[in-house]
Amino acid sequence: MKSKHDSSQIAERCDSCADETPHVVSIEIRTENEHAENSAFSREPYRISTCVVCGAETGQRMNDQ
Template sequence: MATTDDSFNGLTEYCDECELDTLHEVSVQIRTESTKKENAQFSREPYRVSECQRCGHRTSQRMNNA
């Protein structure tokens, strides 16, 4: 589970690579999932992206699986 800390821009989360709770930069990105041009406007989905500030390991997770 992510927790806020006293850092300027980040969250403390468990990192699978470091095997520790480390500072992570977290953002939300809108990604287009369709490769077809005519459907691209309907296939945008939000993803939560988390990057470990210690080792650089990055994970992303689709936010809505409707």
């Protein structure tokens, strides 16, 4: 049986929609302090989740889990 959601989407709670909705989830490397002298070394992986219904995006630093 095939899921009604694309395989790249996952159902998660969306605070904006106040419901569980499909989200596109990806990993992104972000520079945390672009103005610092060592900004090239202050990059961290973030889990980015975007609601397919309303477009709300959340990012969570992976090392904080």
